[in-house]
Amino acid sequence: MRAAQDTSRLASPPGERRAPSPAAPAAGAAAPRPSRGHRLRGRLTIAAFLLPALLLFGLLVLAPILVAVYTSVFKWNGLRGLPDDFIGTANFERMFADEVFLGDLWRGAVLIVLSLAVQLPFALGVAMLLNQRMRGRAVYRMIFFAPYILSEVITGVLFSMILSPDGGLANLVLGTVGLESDWLSDPSTVMPSLFLVMTWKYFGFHMILYLTGRQGIPHEVTEAAQIDGAGSWQVFRYVTLPLLGPTIRISVFLSVIGAIQLFDLVWVLTGGGPAHSSETMAVTMFQFGFKRYQVGYANAISVVMFAVSLVFALVYQRYVMRRDTEGAITAMRSQR
């Protein structure tokens, strides 16, 4: 009866194997060779099941990215047909001489540093707070996560009014302590304001990640430390924090990638202004592509944005997240 079964099917991962290991070779070799007809039918099934995904992904994800790479070496207004004015690396040379683009890189770095130094520790602190036994913590958790599900546009429009100089909530509240500003139109306050809005919107997401990670740490571990006489700070510093490592590394990863590709919030809040002082790479790209019809140049910016994300992702996963696959105690290790 085994022979009747189409052996080109992976009967199953053997019962005990929990984490799928991509390295495991497709174990079809040991089984008796299936008949021709079966093999053909198996292949047809595979092709039919895979085809829709490959088509969709190839046409709408891979092809556009390849086109972006291809057109980045042309001068092209994007209006019709394919570009023909080949200019080699001129777009890239222009980009790295362009103060706005260099500023994008700088501002991206600032947002990343602020996120890692302020937003994530804040989220971690709130998560540790909600991990305490306290009344109403489910309600607090629900409220803190709520901004994450609102769209960037709603967030942006709301805060553009709150931060507005005439009648905005921010000036009214901060005015009582003498801190008034035209928050979004003053180049010196626009980045802190943008970061504040990002924190409002995203800290709840990181908080939930940490909270889930914290709950994956067995009670016995922290209790053992307490019994050994560790104070709550010591328990946090030497037990909880290291065990949260895998979660923190994922949260840092998502935060950095998000900052590199930030678009919606900036577009709605400031459009990149005043005078480019809150512009990001994605906003610059959008400006050149859809407002100034310099599509070749805009695509060169896309390519750099893509390269930056990809290099970061590869380096990060190779050197930082690698440890997480080597058996952390917590259940939260990334399940690749």
Added chain:
Amino acid sequence: MNRRPAPSRAGARPRSLGLHVIAVTVGAFVIVPIAFGLLGGFKDAVQLSTDPVGLPSPWVFSNYADVLAAPSFWRQLGNSVLIALATTLVVVGVSALAAFVFARFAFRGRELFFTIFTVGLMFPFAVAILPLFVLLRAAGLLDNPLGVVLPQAAFGLPMTIIILRGFFRGIPGEIEEAATLDGCGAFGFFWKILLPMARPALATVSVLAVVGSWNNFMLPLVVFNDPSWWTLPLGVQQFQGQYATEWARVLAYVTVAMVPALAFYALAERRLVSGLTAGAMKG
């Protein structure tokens, strides 16, 4: 079982009070902006400029009434719903088929194909938006909901396939063998047995797809020129541009636009939260 030393009563009270003070402060940071929008919608221009924080007096209902009476609002809501549902249907359906093959078939090139999809996690929308626009224009899909639905589904494939594949792998082989003995073909097993068993995973990926589509801004922004196709995010942004000086109206519009997402969240908090975090952890 509970061996932790009981906290002394005297110490517990002030400590828990301190915790609540911090929690309430953070809560205020989150809620005040939303409350500002909600209450601002009930004020008129004069009240907003003289007393933006306090309760409205008198309560002005015309702003909300105007929004709810505007056909454009309902149209945008309908478009958002339609596009979110269609995107979810396409991305979950197509991904489930592919994930099934990746999880339970052995064939040459499987890991290669799968790796291509996982690398797709790293492709940001922003990188592809210009060529995508050119492509959609050439295909005549501008001002067509498919022009948003299909790319959204395509960019959702990697995450959806990864999550579903993991789940499909966990289903014991005995079940598949039994189904095969009962005369189930590959598709029969997939359709009648695997999918019903995978309901929790399907719910997770559907949540991801719906929320992603609901909040998407960049793609509809470039695809829809015709206001009759606008989704809520586009409508909100446009409304702010149009009524820049009439704050109360804009705040009412923003507040009403928040309601569907917040209602969905209130009803399905656990599913939503676990879905969104599962996406992060598995990606």
